[in-house]
Amino acid sequence: MEYVKNSTKLLLIVLDGLGGLPVKDGKTELEIAKTPNLDRLAKISALGMHIPVDWGITPGSGPGHLGIFGYDPLKHQIGRGILEALGLGLEVKDTDIAIRGNYATAQVQDGKLIIKDRRAGRISTEENIRITQKLSRAVDKIGDVKVLLSPGMEHRLAVVLRFPYTLPEGSDQIPDTDPQREGLPPIIPYGKNQNSEMVAKVVREFLSVAEEVLKDEPKANYLLLRGFSQKPKMESFSERFGLKACAIATYPMYKGLASLVGMEVLKFEGNTIKDQIKALKDAWKDYDYFFFHVKKTDSYGEDGNWKGKVEVIEEFDSLLPEFLELNPHVLVITGDHSTPSVLKGHSWHPVPVLLYSPYVLGGISDRFTERECLRGELGIFPAVKIINLMLAHSLRLAKYGA
């Protein structure tokens, strides 16, 4: 594909976990919500449903977003350590190994160290913060490798080892240290190749310091490491699509995913949708493509709280005129996956898509709901094609062939 440069503005709004299933009187959250602004927009837009990864496949946040960014999630796999680090607010660079850590309880038995509790009795998040801070203070470097830690929920944490040089490919080929079953000794990390053995050496040193620092903790006296991973090699958004892109998100995971594909992550005050809109307006003249992420649709879906999800949709609807005032040339509103409240989690169901542009048929659907999107002019199509549609409707794609 060949790109044409122009001055159009492309706005992608992701209402996380948007799609749903019937929750009351056979209606979904989108059908129950009162959305006069979205209704009006739906009548003049192109609607459809996207399939995030494949039929029947429930995506995590990583694959879900990669798809709508235009990166095939089956080709671009993001390591678990990277996702954990991004989710807990750590930056990840080409020099880094990112790891999912968790505190565990170890004890010596018959002269051998074994893992007694792989989750350290699920210590409280507060305990975790205290212990992680203690560990951070004690070990900020192993030789010239920086150690970055960020506590998660309960016993979980993210670890980033930042080397002073870009790591060669394969440097993350290190097996998990978690023996997967209690009563077994932890696995000593080793490299499956020469590059990763260089990293494993640092990991072993880090673990031995950590063991010393944690030794007097009653429960969290040991650290298990899983999902060693490097930043995936991906063409940046601007190289790939010729778009200067930015991200306006409030949660670390989504900022992190945007930064992985080379979007600039905007800093702004506050964390409401209104605060995000202010940041969007401030940045409007400086970028071509804007990724605007709304988290709470997913959060309420995960909680099984359909009323909460309906309220977020209605809140978003009330703010829709502010987006339209910016006059985006192409506006797409969709989700990264469905999170039906009845399933209390992500699902495999196709996700509603609305594409607003002067160059659509329109006049087909009356509202922006799952059932109305099914009747829409975009049909059911793979998420990874959304970027093509956005580029096409902004007249940024050159003709293919003569």
Added chain:
Amino acid sequence: MEYVKNSTKLLLIVLDGLGGLPVKDGKTELEIAKTPNLDRLAKISALGMHIPVDWGITPGSGPGHLGIFGYDPLKHQIGRGILEALGLGLEVKDTDIAIRGNYATAQVQDGKLIIKDRRAGRISTEENIRITQKLSRAVDKIGDVKVLLSPGMEHRLAVVLRFPYTLPEGSDQIPDTDPQREGLPPIIPYGKNQNSEMVAKVVREFLSVAEEVLKDEPKANYLLLRGFSQKPKMESFSERFGLKACAIATYPMYKGLASLVGMEVLKFEGNTIKDQIKALKDAWKDYDYFFFHVKKTDSYGEDGNWKGKVEVIEEFDSLLPEFLELNPHVLVITGDHSTPSVLKGHSWHPVPVLLYSPYVLGGISDRFTERECLRGELGIFPAVKIINLMLAHSLRLAKYGA
């Protein structure tokens, strides 16, 4: 894809050759049929159309079923000999070479044996049975290789050569002996590689015994062999999808196809849909996945008898409550391909699919017909994705990525 084990029950009902075209007043067989039970189910199910192999491609029974079983029919090709053997009720193992045979009339002309009639004047099926039995009695073994024969319609038969060991790959690389035109000598079978030459040697011996046995037959005095094939290497259904599967079918071909992918083929008395339902009920607690095959929709379609096809659909509809009483977690009703009565044969048209599960939108379609399925929430999709949808709706697929 990673699978989760649970105790859900998945039921796939294949109404063979289900899809149709208008036969009267612009209505298809499904539209003409009175189907109150299917209508009721359609209203609360997810509907769509599957494409068995590819747009415009008319599948045989083999590719049609492989697709809905979740095996890409373009990747997994089943040899003609295997299909013939399965269709005529012969089992096929890793030790076997399966062959399509047909009786022919040969005669010596200018001192050379030539084929005078490639179909032995299309002898009657009764004649075929008599001759095949004679041949069976005369040659049950070639050395330590067992010879299994099964007569088909008119001049056709299936031959299985069962070796005392698993055959290495490529053992079926033997060209057809049929010269394709009358007046030419038969082709002497030879192996295109070392492994298949071992087999070809046995084939030559078998043919020379057969020539001797048949020599006094007025028409069927010769045997032509085509479609030499080995059992295709396929991951079994349980390895591939984590499902303990069984098949409830009455025709040898469909039992054979199910057994190729490792489904257990249930034995039961009788051959009506009611008999099959009894077998289904008896086996309900013992399996995860049930393949239930109804043949007659296809048979009447092939005969161009649309009234007969309508009646089978109505008979199935009247029995639908018995399936629903079992409370399957996921029920799919579809066909392996379309067999429109107006075409008197298989066709390339997309095939109606109904998926019943609590986790669907529903409320979109009023009946289970081609036109109503086209409006459905599943859209038009490849047959090979049906298994993904069944696994997803039974909550047996793990999330992809974090």
